[in-house]
Amino acid sequence: KAGVTQTPRYLIKTRGQQVTLSCSPISGHRSVSWYQQTPGQGLQFLFEYFSETQRNKGNFPGRFSGRQFSNSRSEMNVSTLELGDSALYLCASSRDPDGNEQFFGPGTRLTVL
Amino acid sequence: LAKTTQPISMDSYEGQEVNITCSHNNIATNDYITWYQQFPSQGPRFIIQGYKTKVTNEVASLFIPADRKSSTLSLPRVSLSDTAVYYCLARGYNKLIFGAGTRLAVHP
Numbered sequence A: 001k002a003g004v005t006q007t008p009r010y011l012i013k014t015r016g017q018q019v020t021l022s023c024s025p026i027s028g029h030r031s032v033s034w035y036q037q038t039p040g041q042g043l044q045f046l047f048e049y050f051s052e053t054q055r056n057k058g059n060f061p062g063r064f065s066g067r068q069f070s071n072s073r074s075e076m077n078v079s080t081l082e083l084g085d086s087a088l089y090l091c092a093s094s095r096d097p098d099g100n101e102q103f104f105g106p107g108t109r110l111t112v113l
Numbered sequence B: 001l002a003k004t005t006q007p008i009s010m011d012s013y014e015g016q017e018v019n020i021t022c023s024h025n026n027i028a029t030n031d032y033i034t035w036y037q038q039f040p041s042q043g044p045r046f047i048i049q050g051y052k053t054k055v056t057n058e059v060a061s062l063f064i065p066a067d068r069k070s071s072t073l074s075l076p077r078v079s080l081s082d083t084a085v086y087y088c089l090a091r092g093y094n095k096l097i098f099g100a101g102t103r104l105a106v107h108p
Helices: none
Strands: A005-007 A010-013 A019-024 A031-038 A042-050 A053-057 A064-068 A074-078 A087-094 A108-112 B003-005 B009-013 B018-025 B032-038 B045-050 B053-056 B061-064 B070-075 B084-092 B095-098 B102-107
Touching: A005 A087, A010 A019, A019 A087, A019 A108, A031 A074, A042 A064, A042 A074, A042 B095, A053 A064, A074 A087, B003 B084, B003 B095, B009 B018, B018 B032, B018 B084, B018 B102, B032 B061, B032 B070, B045 B053, B045 B061, B045 B070, B070 B084
Parallel strands: A010 A108, B009 B102
Antiparallel strands: A005 A019, A019 A074, A031 A042, A031 A087, A042 A053, A064 A074, A087 A108, B003 B018, B018 B070, B032 B045, B032 B084, B053 B061, B061 B070, B084 B095, B084 B102
16 A cells, blocks of 8 residues: 655745645545654644644644645645745645544655755 | 653663653643654654553553553664654644654664
């Protein structure tokens, strides 16, 4: 069974630009969560989607947004990029959102110059 | 809101048992505790999850006392390949709080 896939794996952008990251969950998984990982802040929760609905949202500014499609694939968008947005963005999927094992993708490494 | 605290780093030797404790204050009655392992340049990998008392699988055990204010991940007989960062996660409805991670170094 294929794992969680994220595209692209690496991305370089400049300040002020916007970026869209994509996540394809494991087949049959309807819950997708997004995390930001940085050396200074560690793993921070961005948002969680289940059946195209956002269930939870972390403490990130409105520049960070996401959505989930009917096939459970998810995208996250960051607008007006800042240097501090440079991070590894991880996507995780699970069969359902409550108390179940999450499977993480390899992440997208975003560098903002 | 639950907050998780765990040691920054730990050292061990091959063949030893390693116990990593995570403190989680204000944990709610419906919060699960999950532990993940992460190697460099990879996403976290699920190790074990529990709600209370003891849970054991083929790679680890998880101990959660009755007050559920802490949890301990136990890795039996570690090997060099267990060198990684270990995260605890308090997970409940509307809450997903990762600890800062414990960097475990296993020495020969």
